[in-house]
Amino acid sequence: MKLTSLCVFGGMACAWMAAGVAHAQCNNTTLTAGWSYTAAGTDNRGYIEHRAEAGLFTFNGTGQFTLKDTASHDGVINRLETSTGTYTVNADCTGTLIVHRDPYIVHFAITIDVVNKTFTLACTDPDAELWVAKNYKYQSTYTGRAIKQ
Amino acid sequence: MTSKNRFLTMCLLVTAVLLLPQISHATCTLASFSGAFSYTIMGTSDGQPLVINGTLAADGAGNLADSNVVTRPFPPLVVNADVGTYQINSDCTGSLIFHFSSEIVHFDFSLANGNTQFFAVCSDPATELSGFASM
Numbered sequence: 001m002k003l004t005s006l007c008v009f010g011g012m013a014c015a016w017m018a019a020g021v022a023h024a025q026c027n028n029t030t031l032t033a034g035w036s037y038t039a040a041g042t043d044n045r046g047y048i049e050h051r052a053e054a055g056l057f058t059f060n061g062t063g064q065f066t067l068k069d070t071a072s073h074d075g076v077i078n079r080l081e082t083s084t085g086t087y088t089v090n091a092d093c094t095g096t097l098i099v100h101r102d103p104y105i106v107h108f109a110i111t112i113d114v115v116n117k118t119f120t121l122a123c124t125d126p127d128a129e130l131w132v133a134k135n136y137k138y139q140s141t142y143t144g145r146a147i148k149q
Numbered sequence: 150m151t152s153k154n155r156f157l158t159m160c161l162l163v164t165a166v167l168l169l170p171q172i173s174h175a176t177c178t179l180a181s182f183s184g185a186f187s188y189t190i191m192g193t194s195d196g197q198p199l200v201i202n203g204t205l206a207a208d209g210a211g212n213l214a215d216s217n218v219v220t221r222p223f224p225p226l227v228v229n230a231d232v233g234t235y236q237i238n239s240d241c242t243g244s245l246i247f248h249f250s251s252e253i254v255h256f257d258f259s260l261a262n263g264n265t266q267f268f269a270v271c272s273d274p275a276t277e278l279s280g281f282a283s284m
Contacts, residue, residue, distance in 0.1 A: 034241065035261070036266075036268050037268055038281060040191070051277060052279035055257075056240060056259045070272050072192075072272075072277045074277065075276060076274065077273070080242075145281075149260060
């Protein structure tokens with residue numbers, strides 16, 4: 001019986017390790033807990049707006065996150081704002097983040113490096129009317145990087 | 150305890166150990182931020198492009214020592230040595246205050262990778278500066 005248990009346990013361990021070295025298989029549970037990040041770039045709202053921000057995503061592993069960040073929009077600082085969002089992670093470790101910050105919604109594409117526990121993010125809202133209330137045209141070249149805490 | 154029960158108990162323990170790091174949340178204090186970091190900050194300030202490269206030492210008790218080189222159109226190159234202070238929240242975000250001879254500069258930051266790296270953004274008006282630091 002002891003030998004059988006040892007073999008079963010050893011098999012489980014090998015299978016778990018093999019999963020780690022084989023092709024990355026991701027899902028929403030790949031993103032859990034805190035991931036610090038920064039992003040920078042420009043918006044086009046009829047004029048070029050420079051943006052920079054840094055903060056903390058906290059993922060729950062089931063498709064929701066909270067975001068706490070400080071952001072500069074053309075030199076106007078919004079400190080320690082909090083917002084919520086949803087995310088989806090695909091099996092190939094790409095995915096999407098949707099940040100809900102009233103009155104606008106911002107979409108990002110992400111690619112996760114599971115080995116180094118980082119992901120890159122790029123805004124995917126070209127020429128969309130996100131700031132509906134102000135009728136701004138929003139064309140972003142806004143990218144960044146996150147690292148797990 | 151039978152062999153079967155011992156095996157099941159072992160499996161539960163292994164599962165718990167594997168899952169624990171994923172569901173735990175980082176908790177930080179002043180002491181979580183200590184050591185020497187190299188950093189690069191890029192962006193614009195007062196409409197001018199700006200790059201800052203430097204080293205930052207945090208003492209784990211709220212104090213900073215910093216030296217850096219600022220590159221910008223005019224004046225083209227400035228070498229600084231300054232001191233500062235920092236605060237850190239339990240979620241491992243925090244703020245940095247640098248005391249230069251002519252001004253005080255503020256950043257918000259968030260620690261990463263076991264507190265060996267951080268991302269930062271300047272929180273002073275008329276700036277769009279963000280960057281990354283690593284031990």
